[in-house]
Amino acid sequence: MALLQRKAVMTELEANLIFVVERDKHVRELLQVFLDTPQNTLQFFDDGEMALEQVWARRPKLVILEILVPKLDGLGLCRRIKLSPALSDTPVLVLSVLNAHDRAKLAGADAFMLKPLDRHRLGGVVERLLRPPPTSAGPAQEVHP
Amino acid sequence: MTDRIPVPDNGHPDFPRISSGNPDVDKILNGGFPANSINIIMGQPGTGKTIFVQQMVFENAREDNPVLYLTTLSEPIAKVIKYLQRFNFYDEDKLGTAVTYQDIGPELAEHGIGVLKDLLKEAIQTLGPKMIVIDSFKALHDVSTSIAEMRRAIYEISGILAAYETTVFLVGEYTEEQSRIQPEFAVADGIVQFFRQEKSNRDERFMRVLKLRGSRYSEGVHGFRIHETGLQVFPRLVTPEIPVRYKIITERVATGVEGFDSLLGGGLWRGSTTLLAGPTGAGKTTIGAQFAIEGLRLGEPSLYINFQENPTQLARMFGSYGVDLVEAKSRGLHALYESPVELQIDSVVSRIFRMLNEHNLRRVVIDSLGDLSVAAGDPQRLHDYMYSLTQHFVIHRTTCIITAESTASDYGSSTGILGMFSYMSDNVVRLEVNITDRLTRTICVTKCRGTAHDLGVHTLELGAQGAKIL
Numbered sequence: 001m002a003l004l005q006r007k008a009v010m011t012e013l014e015a016n017l018i019f020v021v022e023r024d025k026h027v028r029e030l031l032q033v034f035l036d037t038p039q040n041t042l043q044f045f046d047d048g049e050m051a052l053e054q055v056w057a058r059r060p061k062l063v064i065l066e067i068l069v070p071k072l073d074g075l076g077l078c079r080r081i082k083l084s085p086a087l088s089d090t091p092v093l094v095l096s097v098l099n100a101h102d103r104a105k106l107a108g109a110d111a112f113m114l115k116p117l118d119r120h121r122l123g124g125v126v127e128r129l130l131r132p133p134p135t136s137a138g139p140a141q142e143v144h145p
Numbered sequence: 146m147t148d149r150i151p152v153p154d155n156g157h158p159d160f161p162r163i164s165s166g167n168p169d170v171d172k173i174l175n176g177g178f179p180a181n182s183i184n185i186i187m188g189q190p191g192t193g194k195t196i197f198v199q200q201m202v203f204e205n206a207r208e209d210n211p212v213l214y215l216t217t218l219s220e221p222i223a224k225v226i227k228y229l230q231r232f233n234f235y236d237e238d239k240l241g242t243a244v245t246y247q248d249i250g251p252e253l254a255e256h257g258i259g260v261l262k263d264l265l266k267e268a269i270q271t272l273g274p275k276m277i278v279i280d281s282f283k284a285l286h287d288v289s290t291s292i293a294e295m296r297r298a299i300y301e302i303s304g305i306l307a308a309y310e311t312t313v314f315l316v317g318e319y320t321e322e323q324s325r326i327q328p329e330f331a332v333a334d335g336i337v338q339f340f341r342q343e344k345s346n347r348d349e350r351f352m353r354v355l356k357l358r359g360s361r362y363s364e365g366v367h368g369f370r371i372h373e374t375g376l377q378v379f380p381r382l383v384t385p386e387i388p389v390r391y392k393i394i395t396e397r398v399a400t401g402v403e404g405f406d407s408l409l410g411g412g413l414w415r416g417s418t419t420l421l422a423g424p425t426g427a428g429k430t431t432i433g434a435q436f437a438i439e440g441l442r443l444g445e446p447s448l449y450i451n452f453q454e455n456p457t458q459l460a461r462m463f464g465s466y467g468v469d470l471v472e473a474k475s476r477g478l479h480a481l482y483e484s485p486v487e488l489q490i491d492s493v494v495s496r497i498f499r500m501l502n503e504h505n506l507r508r509v510v511i512d513s514l515g516d517l518s519v520a521a522g523d524p525q526r527l528h529d530y531m532y533s534l535t536q537h538f539v540i541h542r543t544t545c546i547i548t549a550e551s552t553a554s555d556y557g558s559s560t561g562i563l564g565m566f567s568y569m570s571d572n573v574v575r576l577e578v579n580i581t582d583r584l585t586r587t588i589c590v591t592k593c594r595g596t597a598h599d600l601g602v603h604t605l606e607l608g609a610q611g612a613k614i615l
Contacts, residue, residue, distance in 0.1 A: 026304035033270050116181050118310040119273050 015041040016130050017058060021051040021065035021074060022095075027117065031064070034119050035126060048072030052080055055087060062129050067096040067104075075100070075107040082108030091129035095122075160360070163276070163312045165197070166204030166234065169378040173354060173363045178335055180312055182358070183303060185282070185330060187319040188339030193350055193371050195225070196232065197339065198278055198314055200375035203234045205276055206243035213274035214246045215264075217253060218284040222246045225280075233374045245272060258289045258298040262305055269309055276312050282329060283317030296328045303332040324355070334358040344522055349489055352378065368491025379495035382533040385540050398508070398544045401439025402432055404614030408588070408603065410596035413572065416542040417594070418535045420514075420566055422551040423576025428586055428605050429548040430454075430462070431612045432576075433510040436546050437478060438468055445507035446477035448500055450493070452485040452516035466611055479504065488520035494530050498537060506543050514549040518562045527562065532569055551575075567592065576605065588614055 016039055022028055023046055036042055043060070045051035049071035055063060063081065067074035074094060081087045093111045094104035104112040111125050162177035171177045178184055188194040206212040216222050226246070229235050240246070247268070252260050268274060279285075289295035306313045315329060321338075324330050336355040341348045350369050354362045369378040397412035406412040413419055421429050433449065440447030454462060459480050460470050470480050479500065483493055500506060511517070514531075521527035531547075538545045547570070551563050567573050573592040579585045586605040590598045604615040 024304075024308065026301075026308040029266065029305065030269070030308050033266055116308055116310040119269070 015039060016062065017060040018042050018126075019045060019051055019055065019060040019063045019065075021045045021048055021063065021069050021077065023066070023069060027066070027095075027115070030117050034117065034122055046070070048074060048077035052077055055081060055090065059087075060090065062091050062093065062126065064093045064095050064126075067094060067098050067100055075103060078104065078107040078109050093125060093129060164201075164204060166201040167197075167376055167378055169367075169380050170197075170352075170376070173352075173367055173378070173380050174357060175361045175363070178312060179357070179360055181307075181310055182334035183306055183313045183315065183332060184335035184337065185319070185324075185333045186314055186316045186337050186339070187324060189320070189341070190318055192339035192341055193352075193369065193376060194316055194339040195220075195280060196371060197337075197352075197376050198280065198316055199225075199229055200232070200234045201314070202244055202276065202278060203236055203239060206239050208243050210243070210275045211272055212244050212276040212278070213268050213272055214244060214278045214280065215268075216246065216248050216250065217279065217281055218250045218287060220280075221250075222248050231373065245274070253285070253288045258285050258294065261285070261298065262301045265302065265305055269305075269311075274311055276314070277306065278314045278316060280316035281318060282315035283319055283323075283327075286327075299328045299332060303329075307332075344520075347487075352376075368489050368495075370489070370492065377492075379489070379491035381491065382494050382498055382530055382537070384533045384536050394542060399439055399443070400432070401435040401442070402612050402614065404603070405432070405588075405612075408590050408599040408601075408614065409572065409593055410598050413544050414595065415544055416539045417571035418538060418545045418547065418569070419572040419574060420549060420563075420570040421546055421574050421576065422549045422563055424550065424552055424578050426584075426586075427576035427578050428588075428607050428612050429576060430512055431607055433512050433546050433548055434462060434466065435611045437480075437508060437510050438463070438466055440508040441468065441473055441476060441478040444477070446479075446504045447508035447510075448479045448481065448497065448504070448506050449510045449512070450481040450483065450497065451510075451512040452483050452488055453512070454482065456480075456482050465609070477504065479506075485516045485519065488516060490517055490520040490527065490530055493517065493520065494534055497534065501537065501541055501543060506541070509538065509543055509545045511545065511547045514547050514562060514566060524562060524565065528565055528569075531566060535569055571595075577602075 018035060018040055020028065020031055020042055022031070022044065028044055032042060045054065047070045051065070052072060065074040065077055074096065078092050078094060081090055081092055091110045092108070093113065094100070094109040095113045095115060097115045099114055101112045110129055113122065113125060161180040163180050164177045165171050165174060186194045186198055202212050202214060216225060249264055252264060286295060289298065319327065324336065330336065333356065335357045338353045338355055339350070341350050350371070351366045352369055353366050354364070363380060363383065365381045367378055367381050369376050394415045396415040398415050399412050400406055421432060423429050437447045437449040451459065459482055463470050463480065468478070497509065518524070518527050521530065535545065547566070549563055549566065570592070571594040572590065575589045575591050577587045579587065586607065587602050588605040589602045606613050606615055
């Protein structure tokens with residue numbers, strides 16, 4: 001309850017808006033358990049196409065995606081984000097049941113993690129990806145018009 | 146090993162394993178349970194499943210690798226821990242730090258099975274357990290109001306446990322019939338069964354892997370005993386993989402019995418197995434002991450294992466041939482006794498196999514096949530064990546003599562243990578006791594693979610110096 005109240009007064013820009021492209025309800029539940037803090041707001045998507053549309057519209061601070069999602073698969077979504085000059089600085093974490101570390105790197109992902117989820121490893125990677133790059137002039141959403 | 150998948154999974158970084166805490170069980174599981182899997186440990190009460198799981202818990206638990214042990218509606222935690230303290234693997238320092246016991250029985254009784262998922266999520270968030278045990282999982286059926294509710298709950302629980310990086314053990318008093326119909330078995334990656342079998346006036350315990358998704362494992366029944374160190378498991382001996390290229394052995398082994406080698410065409414082939422059959426008092430044990438003593442004389446590590454003479458009687462027998470067993474052990478002669486009453490074929494064969502590797506045994510005497518047969522209970526089981534063992538002897542170039550009690554009528558049967566073992570022996574030597582005006586003994590080689598052996602019936606004399614053939 002307290003968490004919801006704190007979030008209510010925090011705007012989307014102030015919070016870390018994290019997009020999660022994942023269909024498995026149990027993985028979603030665990031991500032909620034691990035990442036839903038006062039600093040983070042999680043938004044879930046069932047498919048890559050809808051997620052890409054919203055990445056354009058809302059510029060999340062991190063995209064966590066599974067490769068196996070419909071319409072636009074996770075790697076396709078990652079490539080589209082990374083090939084777009086306006087979106088390419090958006091950190092992407094591929095979190096998949098597929099052991100596709102190399103393919104994720106080729107698609108431009110900033111990090112890859114194989115499922116199942118480990119709270120500490122996940123927390124560490126997410127924290128690193130949310131940290132602004134040292135050379136960055138400011139918050140991510142201001143860098144990419 | 147059953148080839149479940151065509152890849153060498155053992156040690157592969159993509160297939161990390163969780164040790165069972167027992168090296169022999171790890172061998173059976175081809176390295177341990179696959180990490181992040183859901184496993185069912187099933188068996189009737191008193192079969193040893195909880196001890197097995199507890200040993201695994203304490204062997205794996207560290208502060209950076211916490212274990213959560215949930216008890217449901219079966220045994221209270223106090224009782225579990227009370228009996229646990231008798232085992233060497235129990236480590237009080239790990240309680241409350243690396244191992245957390247939690248009794249969720251009251252919550253389940255009050256709110257039903259639906260609460261389990263929330264309890265697990267809470268535990269995952271607060272403890273981050275790398276291993277979760279639910280004991281008894283079967284008892285959860287009692288708090289479920291319908292089969293549909295139980296199925297839904299299992300779907301939810303298995304979903305959350307599969308999504309999280311943890312290895313899960315669901316312990317339950319399931320019967321084999323229940324394992325075919327209960328929904329949790331459909332989501333299990335691994336199933337290990339524990340059971341007891343009545344053998345005359347005692348019980349023997351066994352374990353068996355029924356399923357291990359994505360992994361090889363050693364099939365069949367493996368005997369075990371409960372010991373203060375935990376489970377003493379005797380992995381079922383399997384036939385060795387014969388090397389593609391092997392050299393035919395041409396070396397002969399001296400038997401140490403005067404006149405015997407010449408009957409065999411110059412001694413036994415190195416790596417051969419000889420069945421020495423005869424009635425009581427025919428000289429089987431004497432010849433076997435002399436064979437082992439000859440190994441000692443030639444500096445060949447040897448094992449003499451018997452199930453009738455106790456250590457004192459053994460020491461006296463070997464002493465009568467001038468061999469001090471304590472001193473001889475340091476020179477490679479091992480004399481073992483196993484009580485025929487407590488004899489478990491799995492443990493004996495496992496022990497022989499272990500000594501074969503540890504001491505590089507060149508000679509083995511097993512006295513006698515009849516005792517092993519009683520211990521095995523099932524003739525097919527005895528056959529499989531003895532066949533595997535003799536194949537390992539061939540690979541190790543270990544020459545073996547196995548004695549067997551026999552009467553004249555045994556030789557006509559191909560289905561008795563004598564007939565069955567004659568087929569797998571390289572040599573068969575028949576001893577007889579003849580009583581007319583005085584007792585006389587005879588010896589005759591009836592089979593000697595690859596050798597033009599002596600066909601005569603010879604007098605065998607047993608004296609203070611042992612046996613000799615006239």
